[in-house]
Amino acid sequence: MKLNRRIILSLAAAAMMGAALPATAQEWPNGPVTLVVPWSAGGGTDATARMIGTLLEKELGVPVPVVNRTGGSGVIGHSAIAEAAPDGQTIGVATLEIGSMHTLGLTDLTYKSYTPIGLYNSDPAAIFVRADAGYDDVKALLSALSAAPDREFKASGSAQGGVNHLALAGMLLAAGLPVERVAWVPSEGAAPGLQDLAAGGVQIATASLPEAAALMSAGLIKPLAVFAEARLDAAPDLPTFTEASGHAFALGSWRGIVAPAGLPADIAGTLGDAMGKVVNHPEYLAFMKERGYATQWTAAGDFEAFMEASDAALAQSLKAVGLAKQ
Amino acid sequence: MVLQHLDAAIGLVLTWDMFFVMLSCAVFGLFVGAVPGLSATMATAMLVPLTFFMDPVPAIAAIVTTAAMAIFASDIPAALIRIPGTAASAAYVDDLNALTRAGKVGRALGISVTASAIGGVFGSLVLMFAAPQLALVSLNFTSFEYFWLALLGLSAAVMLGSSSLLKSLVALGLGLMIASVGMDTTSGLPRFTFGLTSLLDGVAFVPALIGMFAIPELIRTFVHRDTLPPVAPIGNPFALFRGLGGVLWRRKWNLARSSTIGTTIGILPGAGSDIAAWISYAVSKRFSKAPEDYGSGSEEGLVDACAANNSALSGAYVPALVFGIPGDSITAIVIGVLYIKGLNPGPMVFLTNADTITAIFLVFLLANLMIVPLGLLAIALAAQVLRVPKKALAPLILAFCIVGSYAINASASGIVIMVVLGLLAYVMEENGFPVAPTILGIVMGLLVERNLVTSLIKSDGAALGFVERPIAAGLAVLVAVVWTVPVWLWWRGRRSGMGKVRA
Numbered sequence: 001m002k003l004n005r006r007i008i009l010s011l012a013a014a015a016m017m018g019a020a021l022p023a024t025a026q027e028w029p030n031g032p033v034t035l036v037v038p039w040s041a042g043g044g045t046d047a048t049a050r051m052i053g054t055l056l057e058k059e060l061g062v063p064v065p066v067v068n069r070t071g072g073s074g075v076i077g078h079s080a081i082a083e084a085a086p087d088g089q090t091i092g093v094a095t096l097e098i099g100s101m102h103t104l105g106l107t108d109l110t111y112k113s114y115t116p117i118g119l120y121n122s123d124p125a126a127i128f129v130r131a132d133a134g135y136d137d138v139k140a141l142l143s144a145l146s147a148a149p150d151r152e153f154k155a156s157g158s159a160q161g162g163v164n165h166l167a168l169a170g171m172l173l174a175a176g177l178p179v180e181r182v183a184w185v186p187s188e189g190a191a192p193g194l195q196d197l198a199a200g201g202v203q204i205a206t207a208s209l210p211e212a213a214a215l216m217s218a219g220l221i222k223p224l225a226v227f228a229e230a231r232l233d234a235a236p237d238l239p240t241f242t243e244a245s246g247h248a249f250a251l252g253s254w255r256g257i258v259a260p261a262g263l264p265a266d267i268a269g270t271l272g273d274a275m276g277k278v279v280n281h282p283e284y285l286a287f288m289k290e291r292g293y294a295t296q297w298t299a300a301g302d303f304e305a306f307m308e309a310s311d312a313a314l315a316q317s318l319k320a321v322g323l324a325k326q
Numbered sequence: 327m328v329l330q331h332l333d334a335a336i337g338l339v340l341t342w343d344m345f346f347v348m349l350s351c352a353v354f355g356l357f358v359g360a361v362p363g364l365s366a367t368m369a370t371a372m373l374v375p376l377t378f379f380m381d382p383v384p385a386i387a388a389i390v391t392t393a394a395m396a397i398f399a400s401d402i403p404a405a406l407i408r409i410p411g412t413a414a415s416a417a418y419v420d421d422l423n424a425l426t427r428a429g430k431v432g433r434a435l436g437i438s439v440t441a442s443a444i445g446g447v448f449g450s451l452v453l454m455f456a457a458p459q460l461a462l463v464s465l466n467f468t469s470f471e472y473f474w475l476a477l478l479g480l481s482a483a484v485m486l487g488s489s490s491l492l493k494s495l496v497a498l499g500l501g502l503m504i505a506s507v508g509m510d511t512t513s514g515l516p517r518f519t520f521g522l523t524s525l526l527d528g529v530a531f532v533p534a535l536i537g538m539f540a541i542p543e544l545i546r547t548f549v550h551r552d553t554l555p556p557v558a559p560i561g562n563p564f565a566l567f568r569g570l571g572g573v574l575w576r577r578k579w580n581l582a583r584s585s586t587i588g589t590t591i592g593i594l595p596g597a598g599s600d601i602a603a604w605i606s607y608a609v610s611k612r613f614s615k616a617p618e619d620y621g622s623g624s625e626e627g628l629v630d631a632c633a634a635n636n637s638a639l640s641g642a643y644v645p646a647l648v649f650g651i652p653g654d655s656i657t658a659i660v661i662g663v664l665y666i667k668g669l670n671p672g673p674m675v676f677l678t679n680a681d682t683i684t685a686i687f688l689v690f691l692l693a694n695l696m697i698v699p700l701g702l703l704a705i706a707l708a709a710q711v712l713r714v715p716k717k718a719l720a721p722l723i724l725a726f727c728i729v730g731s732y733a734i735n736a737s738a739s740g741i742v743i744m745v746v747l748g749l750l751a752y753v754m755e756e757n758g759f760p761v762a763p764t765i766l767g768i769v770m771g772l773l774v775e776r777n778l779v780t781s782l783i784k785s786d787g788a789a790l791g792f793v794e795r796p797i798a799a800g801l802a803v804l805v806a807v808v809w810t811v812p813v814w815l816w817w818r819g820r821r822s823g824m825g826k827v828r829a
Contacts, residue, residue, distance in 0.1 A: 073526055
């Protein structure tokens with residue numbers, strides 16, 4: 001019963017966190033390497049982490065149990081990674097929310113609380129309308145929005161201050177429209193928001209393309225543009241927002257592997273090398289492709305620069321929608 | 327479309343590999359479900375890495391079988407030690423436990439297992455023959471409809487329990503207050519969290535559930551020397567189930583009604599097996615000839631709630647398969663696995679992968695049918711627990727409570743929540759307040775609030791928006807009837823001076 005052992009291992013690993021001693025690459029990994037996921041079991045981040053955990057286990061030769069530390073809108077899990085001993089026995093998945101949580105006043109943690117290992121995925125948000133809506137492109141939607149009174153249009157796709165809310169707010173700002181023009185209807189995530197769009201509860205929804213795939217194939221909703229720098233391989237016919245409207249704007253959720261700040265450089269190097277092999281593993285690539293997740297590997301220093309830029313962009317959108325505490 | 331693909335589908339399902347996968351997952355599911363605190367969601371999430379290496383049909387079979395077994399098996403601790411495994415089983419945990427105390431543990435769990443299986447099979451058949459059509463119906467539900475539906479679920483509290491209406495309402499109010507702790511869904515601001523990060527997502531539900539039901543039992547074991555009557559030696563374990571067939575046959579119309587309610591509610595992505603079980607239980611009580619038994623060992627209520635519970639679980643796959651919209655956390659995991667296996671949910675999957683989808687439907691049927699033999703076996707074994715003196719069992723139960731409360735978020739805050747709410751529940755029960763409405767308040771409070779507020783945002787604060795859409799208006803009338811009829815009956819009862827108060 002491998003699975004029973006997994007329960008016990010993950011519980012034991014959670015109990016051992018913080019009790020470990022300083023280590024160097026020669027003796028690392030020293031026992032199981034816990035991979036902390038700040039989001040619940042079964043979600044997208046969890047699924048990618050479990051795939052990575054399975055493959056990393058083969059690379060490192062030690063068990064890599066995935067532990068879901070959920071709660072506090074991601075604060076609890078992100079704190080658990082940052083507060084663990086920097087010995088490489090606890091690593092985790094950081095997500096876009098690390099850039100928005102501190103601006104929302106939920107925590108003091110920022111990307112600086114971690115040793116960046118590498119960014120493995122970023123999925124830009126896209127904007128959707130009902131398939132029978134009268135707009136065929138972003139330009140038409142934006143002109144309808146600029147003519148409409150405030151709050152006549154409603155949009156959904158995430159909680160207040162979530163990535164899809166900030167994508168919509170950022171789009172409005174980029175197009176020179178006030179953020180009050182569209183009322184945000186908070187939802188528990190992309191799926192309920194998109195369902196509300198299909199049901200006619202809202203007129204606009206923002207979400208990543210894989211999240212909307214089923215409703216798109218059912219012919220109920222259509223994407224107008226994607227908030228990315230370049231067109232996606234998965235949807236070559238869908239223009240970027242910048243192409244379609246002439247206003248520059250890009251935003252999307254991302255996921256990366258991090259370790260607590262102060263991880264010895266040699267361990268970070270070994271871990272980075274192992275992860276570099278994992279993200280090029282055919283099984284991993286096939287899995288990500290099937291789920292519709294974009295793949296990339298932006299290691300260490302570049303990942304840190306990426307997080308810094310993401311942090312600044314989120315702070316700007318949050319200020320515009322009036323949610324920033326600082 | 328199902329029948330012409332049946333041949334190919336049977337070929338995919340009836341193999342030794344499949345038999346082995348389903349049997350081992352069934353045993354795994356039974357184990358996880360029977361340990362209080364380990365949830366079906368946790369079990370299915372742990373299976374996901376294993377499914378990477380399986381073919382599509384066994385992969386889905388593994389998850390479906392594990393989930394079905396785990397959800398049924400959580401009724402075992404509910405009956406034996408009064409720890410409900412899910413929000414849905416909290417609806418009937420008192421009936422299960424009361425029957426166990428009356429020495430009818432086999433009967434109680436036997437009803438649970440067979441009614442669950444019948445509800446599950448009903449839901450699976452609906453899924454097989456009408457999924458694409460029904461999924462379109464589910465798309466007519468927006469926050470306005472969900473608001474009324476959640477309110478209807480909340481109203482079940484009024485009809486539940488054997489204590490007075492007033493005490494039920496007080497208990498419900500307590501639950502609603504507990505539900506208001508955490509991040510406000512509309513503004514994204516923390517509310518009543520006292521600056522504690524662990525309360526940002528609200529009072530964790532599973533520890534609350536464990537605490538409110540198990541802790542009062544444990545306290546009573548020691549404070550009141552409250553012990554179960556000794557169980558007669560069990561010679562032939564299957565003697566436990568004597569009379570089961572008759573009970574179910576007499577309740578065949580209940581089964582049909584509850585399976586329909588359960589499937590209907592399950593199909594809606596914003597409402598799940600918990601609302602289904604509570605509403606079905608309340609409906610059952612409303613139309614029962616013996617409503618006074620509910621909450622103290624009603625076999626009828628048990629049949630209704632269990633059938634609704636499992637048919638809702640099957641119903642949840644309708645929007646998941648057709649639109650990729652998860653109805654609960656388990657279907658969310660299944661959607662992920664479907665993508666990995668190239669069975670991208672959507673209406674097209676029914677045409678492009680018809681054989682595989684039909685095979686998956688057969689798996690649903692088989693998994694629900696497997697519940698019966700394996701479930702009865704597990705009950706016969708588990709019933710032996712009752713022979714252990716309760717005072718020896720109590721520390722073990724407490725250990726399970728602690729592990730379960732900790733494991734759900736891998737956080738000690740769960741243990742604190744369990745203990746605090748457990749003490750609250752003890753004080754409540756000692757003073758004649760039922761705890762079931764409090765649990766209902768914790769579960770439904772957030773749903774009612776979220777759908778109320780998002781609806782108000784959509785209608786720009788206009789109350790008229792709540793009754794403009796036809797389905798919403800229909801549900802509103804139903805809620806109005808549910809709330810006015812008991813008040814009217816109570817008023818008429820008082821005026822006629824009969825003084826015959828329902829116990």
